[in-house]
Amino acid sequence: MIQHPAAKNFPKNVDQALKNETLQGTLRQVSGGFVDSRATARANLPEFDSLRDAARYMKNHTLQHLDLYLEEFEQAAKNAGGHVHWAENAKDAQQIVLDICADTNAKIVSKGKSMVAEEIELNKALEENGYEVVETDLGEYIIQLRNETPSHIIAPAVHVNKKQIEQDFRIAHSHLDPDRSFVDSSSLVREARHVLREKYFLADVGITGANMLIAETGQSVIVTNEGNGDLTQSLARVHIVIASLEKVVPTLDDASTVLRLLARSATGQPITAYTTFSSGPRRASDPDGPEEYHVVLIDNGRSKMLGSDFQDVLRCIRCGACMNHCPVYQAVGGHAYGSVYPGPIGAVLTPALSGVEDNKHLPNASTFCGRCEAVCPMRIPLPKMMRHWREREFEQHLTPAAMRYGLRFWAFFAERPKLYHFCTRWANRVMHMSARGKGRFSYLPFASAWTRYRDMPAPEATTFQSQWAKNRK
Amino acid sequence: MPETEKDQQDTKNVGLFVTCLVDFFRPSIGWAAVKLLQDAGCTVDVPAAQTCCGQPAWNSGDRSAAQSLARKIIETFETYDYVVAPSGSCAATLKKDYPEMFADDADWSARAVALSTKTYELVSFLTDVLNVTxxxxxxxxxxxxxxxxxxxxxxxxxxxxxxxxxxxxxxxxxxxxxxxxxxxxxxxxxxxxxxxxxxxxxxxxxxxxxxxxxxxxxxxxxxxxxxxxxxxxxxxxxxxxxxxxxxxxxxxxxxxxxxx
Known part of the structure; x- marks a missing residue:
């Protein structure tokens, strides 16, 4: 069993990620692609930014009345013949799904891509109870074969290159001709499609996530580019939708606003290849569809975020734009974060879901460059919320002691201008002299973290304040 | 010829927030800022009571140290027509973070907002306020x-x-x-x-x-x-x-x- 990295070991994970040349190769390849295509998609839609405002407003309103909209959704889904279940935490959610699978006498469970399934560790629970779980999203299928977790919320296998996938397929698909060749990526896709196709028909239960739940109609919505979600949910006898509470939107129109932003922000597509609305079990007149339709509404920490400093993060539509544009994510990839949700969204969400103590590095591993907020379709102030976490860490003494004392030491002087200027004048003189006219230092004992990688420019002679004072005399 | 009353009114009294990095490492930038502001017709003062805006403390979660430094900056600069800094980062701390820092403090909130509205980064102050082209x-x-x-x-x-x-x-x-x-x-x-x-x-x-x-x-x-x-x-x-x-x-x- 591969040991998945943990968020508390972030510095160690980073070290390994930076030394992993294969990973660095794939990161270099992908980082530009999503950024450029999102920029083009935005440029091609003049109302893009006003759509963002509308979506933000809509979602804020929904969160303010979340209880009402969830109940409206529940009623509408029940009216359509569906079953709605409420899960307070991951354990409850697992149990609800296990019970449905047991009632169905299921053996094989097919799954569409779902981040909340990762969050509640659903695969593990299903496998431990003897079910065969088949991931049907290509990226999820690849990482399932590799026994890895997703490294990106919309591109789970973005860290894997073609050669690695080829190796994985040769091992996993040993029943196929060992001498077959994979000329390009589409031959890999073809093979996965062929293998998965059989499984769809064998699956008793199909589980999907939801990009949205629509309160007025009781529908759940998923977007995919592979069509695997459609097959997962319509070919199995039972369809289970798992979704966290904040996925609800009031109306079909609201869903349309989000859809116009989602793919553009994620992959730069105007819309994904498939957008599927599920409206309950198969009716008498329907040619196909599941016999049963279940929706599991998962709280797992969301309701505690309502009314807190972190409520705004519940607007997230999981497009992944924040991580695509994050220079830290681009440098280390998703696994280094050691959390289900990597990148800026994870830095805010993960401490809210599983505590700040084990995740204390995540909100700190940011320069606050603000690019995540600048591209977020829902205008979530991610840096501001990371700062809120840092404040809590400081209050709880989770901030490293050197940093705490350093800040207080600095503040002591900065609050006393006369003392401060006296000290900086002397420090400036000492530092300026020790550079001996070279203009910079290649090593400084008290700033070795800086000089390990770069030189430190030396200060010019005398501080500005002393020059100004002298000049005024 | 003595200055007319109108000239005096139009002269913008700028408090230069030189920033702790510029003060310590690169006074040349401070002098360049003074020259640019004076050339554009401003009166420039550099109050000696200034030190650091408190951004390192604020961004590290040390709210009380940040607030205490922010109060000093507000007291030091609130009498000027404008506060100008040769740094987008420090100017943004005064302009964006101070109002948030004191959002729950009725007295200081008003003073923080007042300072915020007249604080600018140097280059954008020249172009956007003084219309330097x-x-x-x-x-x-x-x-x-x-x-x-x-x-x-x-x-x-x-x-x-x-x-x-x-x-x-x-x-x-x-x-x-x-x-x-x-x-x-x-x-x-x-x-x-x-x-x-x-x-x-x-x-x-x-x-x-x-x-x-x-x-x-x-x-x-x-x-x-x-x-x-x-x-x-x-x-x-x-x-x-x-x-x-x-x-x-x-x-x-x-x-x-x-x-x-």
Whole structure:
């Protein structure tokens, strides 16, 4: 069993990620692609930014009345013949799904891509109870074969290159001709499609996530580019939708606003290849569809975020734009974060879901460059919320002691201008002299973290304040 | 001829917030700022009671230290018509963070908001408030401009420095790839997560080099020290200066981190 990295070991994970040349190769390849295509998609839609405002407003309103909209959704889904279940935490959610699978006498469970399934560790629970779980999203299928977790919320296998996938397929698909060749990526896709196709028909239960739940109609919505979600949910006898509470939107129109932003922000597509609305079990007149339709509404920490400093993060539509544009994510990839949700969204969400103590590095591993907020379709102030976490860490003494004392030491002087200027004048003189006219230092004992990688420019002679004072005399 | 009453009214009384980095490392930037403001008709004062805006404390979660430094800055600068800083990052702290810092404090909230409304980053103050469209300066050669994050994304500074740099005699501006991407400085980030910071500044250094411009300019000294430090470590001979030095025509001093 591969040991998945943990968020508390972030510095160690980073070290390994930076030394992993294969990973660095794939990161270099992908980082530009999503950024450029999102920029083009935005440029091609003049109302893009006003759509963002509308979506933000809509979602804020929904969160303010979340209880009402969830109940409206529940009623509408029940009216359509569906079953709605409420899960307070991951354990409850697992149990609800296990019970449905047991009632169905299921053996094989097919799954569409779902981040909340990762969050509640659903695969593990299903496998431990003897079910065969088949991931049907290509990226999820690849990482399932590799026994890895997703490294990106919309591109789970973005860290894997073609050669690695080829190796994985040769091992996993040993029943196929060992001498077959994979000329390009589409031959890999073809093979996965062929293998998965059989499984769809064998699956008793199909589980999907939801990009949205629509309160007025009781529908759940998923977007995919592979069509695997459609097959997962319509070919199995039972369809289970798992979704966290904040996925609800009031109306079909609201869903349309989000859809116009989602793919553009994620992959730069105007819309994904498939957008599927599920409206309950198969009716008498329907040619196909599941016999049963279940929706599991998962709280797992969301309701505690309502009314807190972190409520705004519940607007997230999981497009992944924040991580695509994050220079830290681009440098280390998703696994280094050691959390289900990597990148800026994870830095805010993960401490809210599983505590700040084990995740204390995540909100700190940011320069606050603000690019995540600048591209977020829902205008979530991610840096501001990371700062809120840092404040809590400081209050709880989770901030490293050197940093705490350093800040207080600095503040002591900065609050006393006369003392401060006296000290900086002397420090400036000492530092300026020790550079001996070279203009910079290649090593400084008290700033070795800086000089390990770069030189430190030396200060010019005398501080500005002393020059100004002298000049005024 | 004595100043008329109208002239006196129009003269903008600017308190220069020189910033702790400029004060300590690069006084040249302070003088360049003074010259640019005076040339644009402002009266400039540099109150001695100023030290640090408190951003390192605020961004590290030390609210009480940040508030205590912020109160000092507010007291020191609230009497001026305008507060101007040669740094997008520090200006954004005064302009954006102070009102948030005191949101729950009725007395200080009003004072923080009042200070916020009259605080500006130097270059955008020249263009957006004083309507300066060109400067009288000369710098023969090519230059490339790095957009520092706070200035760009918190204060919307993008075209202003480029517009003024284009007016410098002899200077040709070359855009680098990913000019808007963070250089990896990030205040305490560059020492807390120095390995990641190194990747980011390495990318920046490569993008600067690819332009073949012999001069890099930006509006924040922290970024400039970081990028220069990396360029120098990699043996890349690029002169690095604050945009104010070039706009003021004060470029006799060696570039940041360079030998006399």
């Amino acid at each position: 060109r400067v009288k300066a000369e710098f023969p050669g090519d230059a490339t401009y790095h957009d520092s994050c706070s200035g760009l994304r918190s204060l919307g500074i993008k075209d202003q420095p480029r517009q003024l740099l284009e007016s410098v005699d002899g200077l040709r501006l070359l855009e680098m790839k990913d000019a808007e991407v963070c250089c990896g400085f990030g205040g305490t980030f560059c020492v807390k997560y120095s390995d990641i910071s190194n990747v980011m500044v390495g990318n920046k250094s490569r993008n600067v080099e690819t332009t073949h411009a012999p001069l890099l300019v930006a509006g924040d000294l922290g970024c400039l020290m970081n990028i220069k430090g990396k360029l120098a470590r990699e043996g890349k001979n690029v002169e690095v200066r604050h945009v104010a030095e070039v706009l003021a025509g004060l470029t006799e001093a060696p570039g940041i981190g360079d030998q006399k």
